[in-house]
Amino acid sequence: MAALEWSDEFSVGIDLIDKQHKLLIRAINLLAMAVEHNSSRDIMKEIFRTLRDYTDTHFAYEELLFDRFGYPDSVKHKLQHKNLLGQVIDLEQRWLAGDAEIGSEVLTFLVEWLRNHILGSDKAYSAFLITALKNG
Ligand SMILES: [Fe+2]
Numbered sequence: 446m447a448a449l450e451w452s453d454e455f456s457v458g459i460d461l462i463d464k465q466h467k468l469l470i471r472a473i474n475l476l477a478m479a480v481e482h483n484s485s486r487d488i489m490k491e492i493f494r495t496l497r498d499y500t501d502t503h504f505a506y507e508e509l510l511f512d513r514f515g516y517p518d519s520v521k522h523k524l525q526h527k528n529l530l531g532q533v534i535d536l537e538q539r540w541l542a543g544d545a546e547i548g549s550e551v552l553t554f555l556v557e558w559l560r561n562h563i564l565g566s567d568k569a570y571s572a573f574l575i576t577a578l579k580n581g
């Protein structure tokens with residue numbers, strides 16, 4: 446069962462970023478599926494690592510565009526990225542250490558984390574970056 450489904454309301458109008466967001470959604474859905482099917486620890490580990498890597502790469506890409514085009518809200522946005530990535534890393538480490546279970550609470554947290562960030566802060570840069578990318 447998909448925890449989160451892509452729809453056009455998530456689009457920021459920039460293809461590569463939409464693709465990255467779809468990959469993040471897929472990674473969270475994979476984690477949800479792994480939990481649902483009681484997948485092995487190795488598989489869970491791999492999915493967690495993928496989620497963390499995708500998150501890291503994706504945030505770095507958005508920040509590269511912010512710096513390149515002087516996005517005015519970049520300080521606040523970067524701070525949100527830092528906190529979000531920190532939460533994923535923290536969750537991963539607590540799970541690896543056996544201090545955290547991945548259940549519906551954690552999955553809901555991840556789904557909301559991604560949904561709110563895309564629909565809030567990411568949509569907010571959409572018009573600015575589309576114009577900036579168009580003008581070179
Ligand atoms: Fe994003």
Ligand SMILES: [Fe+2]
Nearest residue numbers: 507562566567
């Ligand atoms: Fe972002």
